Amino acid sequence: MLFDGHHLPVWQDGTGYLDPETGEVLPTWDEALDQLDADEDAEPQHVIRFGEQVDIQGVLAGTPDADRCIRYLSKYLTKSIAESLDGGHSQREHAARMLDALRFEPCSPACPNWLRYGVQPKDAKAGMAPGRCRGKAHKPDHLGYAGRRVLVSRKWSNKTLAEHKQDRRTWVLEALGQLDEPTDPHRYVWRPVPAGDANVPPLSVRLLRSVHERQRWRAHLRELEARAAVQDLSAIELTGRAA
Numbered sequence: 001m002l003f004d005g006h007h008l009p010v011w012q013d014g015t016g017y018l019d020p021e022t023g024e025v026l027p028t029w030d031e032a033l034d035q036l037d038a039d040e041d042a043e044p045q046h047v048i049r050f051g052e053q054v055d056i057q058g059v060l061a062g063t064p065d066a067d068r069c070i071r072y073l074s075k076y077l078t079k080s081i082a083e084s085l086d087g088g089h090s091q092r093e094h095a096a097r098m099l100d101a102l103r104f105e106p107c108s109p110a111c112p113n114w115l116r117y118g119v120q121p122k123d124a125k126a127g128m129a130p131g132r133c134r135g136k137a138h139k140p141d142h143l144g145y146a147g148r149r150v151l152v153s154r155k156w157s158n159k160t161l162a163e164h165k166q167d168r169r170t171w172v173l174e175a176l177g178q179l180d181e182p183t184d185p186h187r188y189v190w191r192p193v194p195a196g197d198a199n200v201p202p203l204s205v206r207l208l209r210s211v212h213e214r215q216r217w218r219a220h221l222r223e224l225e226a227r228a229a230v231q232d233l234s235a236i237e238l239t240g241r242a243a
Contacts, residue, residue: 002118003130009115011126017115029109029122099140104130107137172217175224 009017009026017026036042059069106113109122116130136142193200
């Protein structure tokens with residue numbers, strides 16, 4: 001660590017961050033990486049080993065493990081690291097000390113904490129100061145972990161969230177018998193509507209119409225689901241009588 005407290009690099013427009021005493025320009029992130037690569041004796045300051053890697057097995061729909069995995073996934077999607085701090089005063093103090101230590105640890109190439117070590121953060125800009133990074137790693141709910149705890153949907157379904165949303169919408173429209181969307185992209189012309197247009201109803205009216213439409217769709221879906229349940233029950237009874 002080269003700079004701390006009030007002794008911090010200063011910003012100069014068009015140049016970047018400078019040493020407050022010598023006025024020298026601090027090396028950029030890329031220059032610092034080049035210096036590190038050129039140093040044959042460079043070693044990491046901290047090394048953590050977590051043991052053998054777990055062999056993760058895939059899960060297929062319809063298998064006995066699928067329901068169990070879904071329950072676990074639903075649980076940990078909403079679980080926060082901070083929620084496990086219920087072991088009393090000593091655990092909360094430990095978490096507070098860890099959070100205070102992580103406050104000045106660099107979390108990414110763009111973290112302002114690199115200024116403490118005489119390196120300009122990647123894409124440096126004015127106003128950066130050590131200890132004021134807004135990254136996830138410096139927040140109590142993450143405690144140093146800035147990545148995703150659960151893979152995003154496209155990692156295990158090959159679909160994005162927008163595609164999942166469109167699939168649900170298509171299913172609802174098919175169930176309601178309203179899947180009549182045009183296939184010709186040139187059928188409609190989209191343009192901004194200026195404020196006060198007489199052809200556009202007030203926002204309150206449009207919102208009420210949307211709510212009414214959703215309520216009508218929901219009632220229709222429940223009706224269709226009830227019919228399907230009765231048909232399934234009837235099929236089961238007929239199968240039982242035949243047997």
